[in-house]
Amino acid sequence: MAIIYPTVSPLRCGFLSPPAKKFLADAREGEKLTMPSLSFLIVHPSTGSKIVFDLSIRKDLTKYHPGLQKHLATRHPLSSENDVKSALSLGHMDASEVxxxxxxxxxxxxxxxxxxxxxxTFIAGHNTGKMLRNEMGPEFYNPFFEADLLPADRTVELPAVPSSRTGEVFDEKRGWYWQSLSPVQNVVDMFNDCTVYLVDSPGHLPGHLNLLVRISANxxxxxxxDACHHVRILKGETDFGTWKDDQGQTVTIHKDLGAAYKTLNIMRKLQKEGLNGVPVQIVLAHDGEWEEKNLQHFFPNHL
Ligand SMILES: [Zn+2]
Structure with a gap:
């Protein structure tokens, strides 16, 4: 029987305009980049499962941490008029169906x-709960994290990736375990059918996740x-941006720079060589050019 592959639909959500120097090593002084924060709907046909990858910007900005409001003011032009819920409704899908x-x-x-x-069911990378509760130590302290962001009874936090090649099953119900999918080191096969993989992609934050989806035979x-914020970095035209923090330390948007380069190089390899000979399209959350070029594929359509 022929395999029916999952579909990936980008969702029309919000946008923001951070300083370019947060992302690009060769940013001009004072330059701002207006960029989407993309979310995606993935439909897995054989189980009928609907997955949303990332939730973009909150529609009601006043519901963010009060302390975040000052930061948001520096990110204009910013819009949360469209969010995942409203984007899904364009295809007559309700958020409760996800x-x-x-x-x-x-x-x-x-x-x-x-x-x-x-x-x-919410799926989050290793240590997300600790991070949200600000229990990861001063390096990761963020006063705007929301300890109660995710419903405890409906959240699966992935365990640490194994130190040996493959891990033991950590979720009996779903048959989930860490495995390698060369050149990607650690993935979880969500439906045990090699079509949708959760990908450990560390660097930006600990436990950062990517999603790899097979949308056709080829x-x-x-x-x-946020493994990479700009396509020029992916192409090797420029490097991650740096700036000095309050203590005078040079920092980047990625908490673990070594891990971020490793993840970036795996993405470059996938883009260049494909995965077992099958081409891979890399899509960054904040790639406005990609959004412009792919508007016809947005939900209710798909890639
Ligand atoms: Zn982001």
């Missing part, structure tokens, strides 16, 4: 409004979230 919400990481422009997803889509 089975899984996978969060790449817990920064404000990716967490949306989890309470809209009343039936979903195409994969790799949803890279």
């Amino acid at each position: 089975d899984y919400v996978v969060l790449s990481h817990c920064h404000w422009d990716h967490i949306g409004t989890p309470s809209d997803f009343t039936s979903a 195409k994969w889509v790799y949803l890279a979230a």
Whole structure:
């Protein structure tokens, strides 16, 4: 029987305008980049499962941490008029129909409004709970994290990746375990049918997740979230941006720079060589050019 592959639909959500120097090594002084914060709907046909990858910007900005408001003021032009819930409604889908919400990481422009997803199981990377409760130590302290962001009874936090080649089953119900999918080191096969993989993609934050989806016999889509913020970095035209923090330390947008380069190089390899000979399209969460070129594929259509 022929395999019916999953579909990937980008969702029309919000946008923001951070300083370019946060991302690009060769940014001009004062330059701003207006960029989407992309979310995606993935439908897995044989189980009928609906997965949303990332929740973009929260529609009601006043529902973010009060302390975040000052930061948001520096990100204009910013819009949250469209969010995942409204994007789904364009295809007559209700947020309550979503089975899984996978969060790449817990920064404000990716967490949306989890309470809209009343039936979903939330999947988050290792240590996300600790991070949200600010129990990861001063290096990761973020006063804007929301300890109660995710519903405890409907959240699966992935365990640490194994130190040996493959891990033991950590979720009996779903048969989930860490395995390698060369050149990607650690993935979880969501439906045990080699079509949708959760990808450990560390660097930006610990536990950062990507999603790899087989959309046809000859195409994969790799949803890279914040593993890379600009396509010029992916192409090797420029490097990650740096700046000095309050203590005078040079920092980048990625907490673990060594891990971020490793993840970036795997993405470059996938883009260049494909996965077992099958081409891979890499899609970054904040790639406005990609959004412009792919508007015809947005939900209710698909890639
Ligand atoms: Zn982001």
